[in-house]
Amino acid sequence: MSNFSWGPQDLSAPAPKKLRQVPVERGMILEDAVSGWVGEVVKTEKSGGMRVIVLEDRHRKTRSFQAGFGFLLEGEPVEIVEPVKKAKAPSTMISASGSRAVADLKARTARASRIWVEGKHDAELVEKVWGHDLRVEGIVVEPLHGVDDLAGAIRQFNPSPTRRLGILVDHLISGTKEERIVAEAMKVPGAAGNVLILGHPYVDVWQAIKPDTLGIKAWPVIPRGTDWKTGVLRAFGWPHATAEDIGIGWQRILSTVKHYGQLEPALLGKVEELIDFLTTEDYGFLTID
Incomplete structure (x- = not known):
């Protein structure tokens, strides 16, 4: 009842x-x-x-x-x-590099190891696309402002198994001065096994951004003897006379990059390999049965 x-x-x-x-x-x-x-x-x-x-x-x-x-x-x-509305399962967040984003990320304490790139623009592009991954792994990216004395910079860094270096070099192709600089740099004591130097084929890291990201069919061809960045901005019809103009032009270009798919594979693979080198203890010693 x-x-x-x-x-x-x-x-x-x-x-x-x-x-x-x-x-x-x-x-x-x-x-x-x-x-x-x-x-x-x-x-x-x-x-x-x-x-x-x-x-x-x-x-x-x-x-x-x-x-x-x-x-x-x-x-x-x-x-x-009214029926209870079922909460939507949180969608998987993807970082700009294509990796799974870590929610509420607190940057890891920086490792002693470093990634070196040639200049400020290289560093800003790497940060734009791989910044989340780098904070997860505790890797700092530093600009070298040129590689003419790369051997001296490596010697001063004093690399070791717990203090590795991953270095990204512009225009690293056969027969160039960059190839000779890298060969000399790898002769520095402690470099073997603790330093990995990789490069992309582009004159400047700007070229690693796919042209259609900027709404163009191809990057302008700049005559030899003309500063490449100045020539590019002139071809775009943008201000190009001063260092400030070049900096502003680069920021306009960088602002168009939202994710890894807008970068050329020749750069993507190299940066990923450098990150792996600094974060994988047995890098280079993996075997496949």
Whole structure:
């Protein structure tokens, strides 16, 4: 016998006593207190601004009722209210480099190891795309402002198994002065196994940004003897006379880069390899069965 007594009253009206609110769900068994209809909730929808519940009885007949007061759930008078909206599963956040982003990231304490790049623009591009990954791993990127004395810089850094260097060099192709500089740098004591120098084929890191990112078909061809960045900005019709103009032009270019897919593979692979070198203890000694 139910402990709840309705008495001679309009059961579809709110009861003086506040009833427990129950969000409607498909599959629950409800009884309409006025008609005595008992059925399973097989459908619920909004109609004319009201929440309508469809109850199916044991004979598979259905009737529709307005949600609210006037229902019994396992003998208890309840108020049927709007269904609970299921929270959407959080989407996987992807960093600009394409890796899984770490939520609420607190930067790791910096490692002793470093990534060196030739200049400020190289460092800013690496930070723009790989900044999240670098903070996860605790890797600092530093600009060299040129590689003419790369051997001296490595010697001063004093690399070791716990203090590695990953170096990205512009225009590192066969027969160039950069190739000779790298060969000499790797002769520095302690460099073997602790220093990895990689390069991309571009005259400047600007070229590692895919042309269509800027809305152009190809990067301008700049005559030999002309400063490459100055020539590019002139070809774009942008101010190019001063160092400040070049800096502003670069920021306009950099602002178009949103993710790794806008960079050339020749740069992407090299940066990823340098990060792996600094974060994988057995880098270079992996074997495949």
